[in-house]
Amino acid sequence: MTTFSKYLRLTGLMMKNCLVREMQFKANFLVRFFTEMMWLVMQFIYIQVMYMNTGQIAGWSKWDMIVLVGTNHLITQLFEGLFYENCTRLTDQIRQGDLDFNLIKPINTQFLVSLRYTDYSSIINCGIGIGVVAYALNHLGGAVSLAGVLLFATLVLNGVLIYYSMLFVLSIWTFWIGRSNNLLELYWQFGQFSRYPGDIYPWLLRRMLMTLIPMLVVSNFPAQVLINKSEAGWIAYGFALGLSFLAFTVWLWGKGLQRYRSASS
Amino acid sequence: MNGEVTVDKSPFHKYWVILSTRTQEDMSYRANYVFGAVFRFLPLVTTIFLWYAVYEARKASGAPPTIQGMSYLDIIAYYAVMYVARGFSSFPGTMSDIHKDIKDGLLNRYLIRPMSYFGYQIMYRLAHKLVFWYVALFTFPPIFYLLRHYFSHTPTLPEIGAFIVSIFISFWIGILFCFIIGLLAFWFLEISTFLFVVMMMEFFLSGQLIPLNILPAGLQPFLQWAPFGYEAYWPCAIMLGKVPQDHLLGLLAVGFMWIGIFLAASQLLWRIGLKRYSAVGG
Amino acid sequence: MPIIEVENLSKIYRTQKRLPGLGGAFKGLFNRKYTEVRAVDGVSFNIEEGELVGFLGPNGAGKTTTLKMLAGILYPTSGTARVMGFTPWERKNEYRRQFALVMGQKNQLWWDLPAQESLYLNKEIYGVTDAAYQQVLDEMTELLQVKKLLGTMVRELSLGERMKFELIASLLHRPRVLFLDEPTIGLDVVAQKNIREFIKDYNRRTKTTIILTSHYMNDIQALCERVVVINHGKKIFDGRLDDVVEQFSQAKVISVTFKNGGVSKEQLQGMGEILEHTKAKAVLKVSRDKVKKASNDLLNQFDVDDINIEEVPIEEVIEKVFKGSEVAK
Numbered sequence: 117m118t119t120f121s122k123y124l125r126l127t128g129l130m131m132k133n134c135l136v137r138e139m140q141f142k143a144n145f146l147v148r149f150f151t152e153m154m155w156l157v158m159q160f161i162y163i164q165v166m167y168m169n170t171g172q173i174a175g176w177s178k179w180d181m182i183v184l185v186g187t188n189h190l191i192t193q194l195f196e197g198l199f200y201e202n203c204t205r206l207t208d209q210i211r212q213g214d215l216d217f218n219l220i221k222p223i224n225t226q227f228l229v230s231l232r233y234t235d236y237s238s239i240i241n242c243g244i245g246i247g248v249v250a251y252a253l254n255h256l257g258g259a260v261s262l263a264g265v266l267l268f269a270t271l272v273l274n275g276v277l278i279y280y281s282m283l284f285v286l287s288i289w290t291f292w293i294g295r296s297n298n299l300l301e302l303y304w305q306f307g308q309f310s311r312y313p314g315d316i317y318p319w320l321l322r323r324m325l326m327t328l329i330p331m332l333v334v335s336n337f338p339a340q341v342l343i344n345k346s347e348a349g350w351i352a353y354g355f356a357l358g359l360s361f362l363a364f365t366v367w368l369w370g371k372g373l374q375r376y377r378s379a380s381s
Numbered sequence: 382m383n384g385e386v387t388v389d390k391s392p393f394h395k396y397w398v399i400l401s402t403r404t405q406e407d408m409s410y411r412a413n414y415v416f417g418a419v420f421r422f423l424p425l426v427t428t429i430f431l432w433y434a435v436y437e438a439r440k441a442s443g444a445p446p447t448i449q450g451m452s453y454l455d456i457i458a459y460y461a462v463m464y465v466a467r468g469f470s471s472f473p474g475t476m477s478d479i480h481k482d483i484k485d486g487l488l489n490r491y492l493i494r495p496m497s498y499f500g501y502q503i504m505y506r507l508a509h510k511l512v513f514w515y516v517a518l519f520t521f522p523p524i525f526y527l528l529r530h531y532f533s534h535t536p537t538l539p540e541i542g543a544f545i546v547s548i549f550i551s552f553w554i555g556i557l558f559c560f561i562i563g564l565l566a567f568w569f570l571e572i573s574t575f576l577f578v579v580m581m582m583e584f585f586l587s588g589q590l591i592p593l594n595i596l597p598a599g600l601q602p603f604l605q606w607a608p609f610g611y612e613a614y615w616p617c618a619i620m621l622g623k624v625p626q627d628h629l630l631g632l633l634a635v636g637f638m639w640i641g642i643f644l645a646a647s648q649l650l651w652r653i654g655l656k657r658y659s660a661v662g663g
Numbered sequence: 664m665p666i667i668e669v670e671n672l673s674k675i676y677r678t679q680k681r682l683p684g685l686g687g688a689f690k691g692l693f694n695r696k697y698t699e700v701r702a703v704d705g706v707s708f709n710i711e712e713g714e715l716v717g718f719l720g721p722n723g724a725g726k727t728t729t730l731k732m733l734a735g736i737l738y739p740t741s742g743t744a745r746v747m748g749f750t751p752w753e754r755k756n757e758y759r760r761q762f763a764l765v766m767g768q769k770n771q772l773w774w775d776l777p778a779q780e781s782l783y784l785n786k787e788i789y790g791v792t793d794a795a796y797q798q799v800l801d802e803m804t805e806l807l808q809v810k811k812l813l814g815t816m817v818r819e820l821s822l823g824e825r826m827k828f829e830l831i832a833s834l835l836h837r838p839r840v841l842f843l844d845e846p847t848i849g850l851d852v853v854a855q856k857n858i859r860e861f862i863k864d865y866n867r868r869t870k871t872t873i874i875l876t877s878h879y880m881n882d883i884q885a886l887c888e889r890v891v892v893i894n895h896g897k898k899i900f901d902g903r904l905d906d907v908v909e910q911f912s913q914a915k916v917i918s919v920t921f922k923n924g925g926v927s928k929e930q931l932q933g934m935g936e937i938l939e940h941t942k943a944k945a946v947l948k949v950s951r952d953k954v955k956k957a958s959n960d961l962l963n964q965f966d967v968d969d970i971n972i973e974e975v976p977i978e979e980v981i982e983k984v985f986k987g988s989e990v991a992k
Contacts (some may be wrong), residue, residue: 122790129787137775147573154581158590166435169448174434217771219736221788222759275429299791305423316430377676378731 126223127231134234142214148237152193153244159185159311174315180343181313182252186292187342188335191272195279197238202230203280203287204300207235210290210372225356226369230284260342271338274358275310278334279303282363284369291372310335330357347367417521421464425528428460455621458531459592462620463519466613467589468513469548470555472506476576479563484570488658492502499560499647506556534622543629547616550636554611557643558583564647567654588614594623608639666840666872667733672742673896674703674728702728704896705742712839713870715863715878717887717904721985726876727897728909729843733874734764746840760789763833767845770825771832772817778828779813782835789836796835803831807861823854843875847882859885877974885939894985904977912980915954917947919961926965934960936973943968948975 138145167178174182187233206229209215218228253260260268286299309331314322325332337354340346436446436453446452479502482488483616491498536544562579565572584590586609593604593614604610615632618624624632677697703725710716718726731737733744735751735758742935744751749758772781793849804810807827812820818829826846833841843862847855863886866873877883883890883904890901890907900907917935925934926943934957935949949957961967 121870126787129784131786133773133776136780140775140891143571143573147577150574151577158581158585161585162590165595166431168597169595170435170438170444172438172443173431174438216731216736216769217766219754220734220759220762220764222756222790223788225754256789301417302420305420308424308427308768312427312431316427316434318430321426321430357639376737378736380726 123223123227126227131234135236138236145237148235149240152196152238152241156189156241156244156248158184158331159189174313174316176313177256179252179255180345183249183256183343184313184335184339185311186245186248186252187272187339188245189243189248189321191275191279191310191335191338192307193238193241193245194282196356197235197242197276198276199230199283200238200303201233201235203283205233206230206284206285207290207300210288210376213377215376216378219373219376225373226366230280249342256343258344262342268338268341269349271341271354274355275334275338277358277362278330281358281365282329284365288372291375295341306331327357330361333357358368390581395399418516419524422524425457429457432456448454450623451594451595452533453593454533455533455623456592457528458533458621459617461525461528461531463589463613463616466548466551466616468517469510469616470551470587470612472509472556472559475502475506475556475559476563476580478574479560480560480566480572480576483564483566483654483658499651502560503556536620537620537626539626539629540619540622540624541635543624544619546633547611547619549637550633550640551612551616553640554608554636554643557640557647558608558612561643561650564650564654567650567657583609583612586610587612588617592617606635608643611636611639667708667710667744667746667874669709669729670707670732670742672703672706672729672744673701673740674725674731674732674737675740676700676702690948692858697906701896703732705741706893706896706898706943707742708891708898708901710874712872712874713873714889715866715887716730717875717883717890718893719877719880719883719890720893720983721878724893726893728896729893730764730874734762734842735759760836761838762840762842763836763838764842765826765829765833765846767826767848768822770817770829770971772825772828772866774816774818777814778809778817778820781817782813782828784834785832785835791836795837799835799837800831803834804871806856806864807831823850823857824848826854826858827861830858834865837869837871839871841871841873843873845877846875847877847879855879857872862886879956880981884977889942892981892984899984907984908974908977908980911984912951912975914948914975916973916975917949917954917958917961918944918973919947919965920944920968920970922966922968930965 143291160182162183163178166173166179171177173181191195209218209229215225215229218225221228283300286302289299306329309325309329314332314336317325322332333354335347337351339352428571432453439448440446448456488498491501562576565575569575586593586604586607588610593610594601596604603612615624615636619629619632677699679697699985706725706729718730720726732739733746733751735754738752741859747758747761749755751758769842771785772778773784782800783796793798801810804813807830809824809827809831812824812828815824817825817889830846846862847858850858859882860867862873862875865871866886873884875882881968890902891898891899892907900910902910914936916938921943925944928940931937931940931945931947935947935953938948939946947957958970958972961970
């Protein structure tokens with residue numbers, strides 16, 4: 117069994133275990149699912165009202181914008197479903213010294229702590245995101261090639277990994293500052309920058325949002341592929357950025373573990 | 382003192398103790414508050430550029446520079462003042478706390494004490510608000526100074542007075558609505574989804590997503606008369622000078638009417654609910 | 664070649680000293696003072712394959728910290744350690760595949776799942792084949808009598824049952840080295856006995872090297888021939904448990920029962936410290952060098968029904984050992 121297939125198998129097993137666990141708490145699941153949906157509806161209302169008063173915003177038509185909203189929903193839900201809960205738990209685990217059992221297993225520890233829990237209410241919301249994108253593309257009329265869809269999918273994954281990298285770094289900051297931090301709150305505050313087209317921002321802010329805090333790379337890039345607003349050079353940059361962010365998390369995690377203080381017995 | 386065990390200083394003393402204790406507790410989270418207070422305004426950045434693009438596109442296509450009487454500057458100022466309004470009328474967690482107190486049978490500890498459950502909740506939430514404003518006193522002025530160019534209207538004296546009264550109204554409508562929804566726990570045990578829908582509805586109808594006057598014309602009569610507008614929309618509208626002076630008094634009167642209705646409703650629900658609660662053996 | 668080699672291992676924690684009050688906090692910004700906690704202080708020992716060694720010491724002595732360094736969970740401040748030829752804190756997968764860790768009252772099992780699912784996940788993580796897994800599972804669940812509990816939710820198991828499953832989970836991959844940290848803590852007497860017997864039997868059959876930390880003397884006495892005593896981060900004894908008593912106890916306990924009326928306290932004066940005295944029985948604590956004379960005197964002077972000479976209870980000895988090392992500091 118190759119390493120990759122082994123890790124894939126383990127991911128599947130952990131996700132299955134989570135599903136079993138999730139099914140025991142049906143009411144909770146519905147609430148969370150519904151919550152995510154309602155925020156999406158609010159976004160639609162917001163966009164609808166804006167487009168009732170104008171035909172385009174920074175060159176984006178209403179359906180262009182909806183493609184972006186759907187893409188962003190897909191990415192954020194995929195991220196939240198796979199990684200968000202793990203990141204919040206990780207902060208507590210580090211602070212309380214609860215990582216011991218994860219550290220003794222003969223598999224990559226970062227993998228284990230990052231994928232252990234899956235939030236199915238968010239995973240299912242991904243479907244809604246895809247549905248919105250498909251619906252909006254339908255309205256725009258243009259056909260999307262298979263290559264386009266593949267590129268979209270990989271850029272979506274890239275966006276998820278960028279979110280993951282940023283939040284992972286924020287969660288493991290507890291290795292250095294012992295107290296619990298609410299740096300994870302930043303996810304919600306900065307996340308809204310990925311919802312709207314980068315074209316609305318002035319040059320400096322836009323550059324910042326494509327480099328330091330690459331919120332625009334997350335959702336704008338994949339959406340732009342579908343509505344034919346993207347450039348090959350930028351796409352390559354987007355992947356390079358995603359990979360380097362991920363590499364940074366691996367490096368930082370190693371450094372953090374050296375400072376790990378296990379809980380006293 | 383012979384034979385006397387305690388001397389009650391004054392009926393309000395116990396409320397003061399709660400207020401001060403709770404405030405002290407919140408102070409220890411001060412650092413988090415400052416941090417949160419500054420980043421709270423981050424969404425405003427997107428709002429500023431998003432609506433700028435909207436108004437620019439309108440200008441390019443020859444449409445009028447105002448939308449329902451709101452210019453670009455107005456709409457940004459609206460969202461800014463919204464932060465102030467919500468600083469008085471939002472009580473996060475209150476609905477679910479009350480719901481939990483009832484559901485888990487924790488009301489007993491309040492019922493046996495010589496104080497009103499409402500009184501306790503109000504003091505508790507007020508303390509939270511005081512800490513919020515203590516921090517806001519340092520963080521809000523610099524931010525509003527940066528945003529000063531968006532405020533094109535200088536409020537008149539009557540408008541300032543009306544604003545202050547409307548803030549007072551928003552506090553009461555906000556907290557009484559939380560009571561009413563929270564008290565429903567006497568009848569319905571599992572209402573997390575319902576709570577969430579209510580909060581979303583409140584969010585939308587109070588004008589926090591979009592200024593109410595920009596919403597479709599067909600909804601206007603409902604929006605203008607509904608109580609939720611008083612939680613955020615009306616204070617902002619008054620401050621921005623969007624309410625004609627001769628309308629101010631009437632507006633505030635309706636606001637007080639809603640306070641009266643909510644007060645009566647909450648007292649009624651409390652009384653009936655308590656009977657039911659005790660009957661079940663709480 | 665020893666399977667575990669530890670040389671001068673140390674773990675020193677530095678925490679910032681926080682001065683009280685606002686003035687202190689302000690001063691703390693500029694002039695940082697640190698307190699040092701020497702959790703493990705220059706510990707060295709070797710363990711051969713198949714040994715069952717006990718780490719004994721009071722709470723906070725450093726035995727768990729040492730164990731965690733050997734498990735690769737903590738990085739040492741200085742010193743070296745090699746387990747099966749690996750440096751533990753490099754956390755190579757090859758190393759991790761060959762040892763196991765069980766900690767008392769700490770769970771690696773998933774709370775909301777049947778025990779079997781947790782075990783299966785471990786099987787997959789360690790890469791145990793289906794056949795081997797089934798064999799080990801059947802064997803262990805039979806031995807520990809938990810076979811019928813495989814389908815029970817972990818959260819519904821009693822503490823003892825959970826501990827048994829923790830053990831099984833850790834042994835699925837047949838580790839060569841097993842680290843047990845306070846495995847019987849919080850368990851009732853029966854469960855403690857079961858687990859002790861299981862561990863002893865497992866070590867005997869499979870020759871798995873086991874390090875067991877405990878502050879329960881019963882665990883150590885029942886299981887370990889060799890004991891390493893740790894206090895204040897330092898190793899203060901390493902050898903056979905019996906030798907601990909020999910080395911550190913200066914006294915023995917003589918229990919006598921008398922016929923015909925018994926003996927008064929005054930009559931026993933000068934023979935030793937009187938621990939107990941009733942009409943028919945007396946228990947005396949006598950220093951080692953005087954035991955022979957005292958027992959002779961007792962037999963000669965009184966009507967003795969039965970006489971018994973024992974070591975001072977081991978708990979007392981250990982306690983003295985700990986206190987002694989404190990005084991020596």
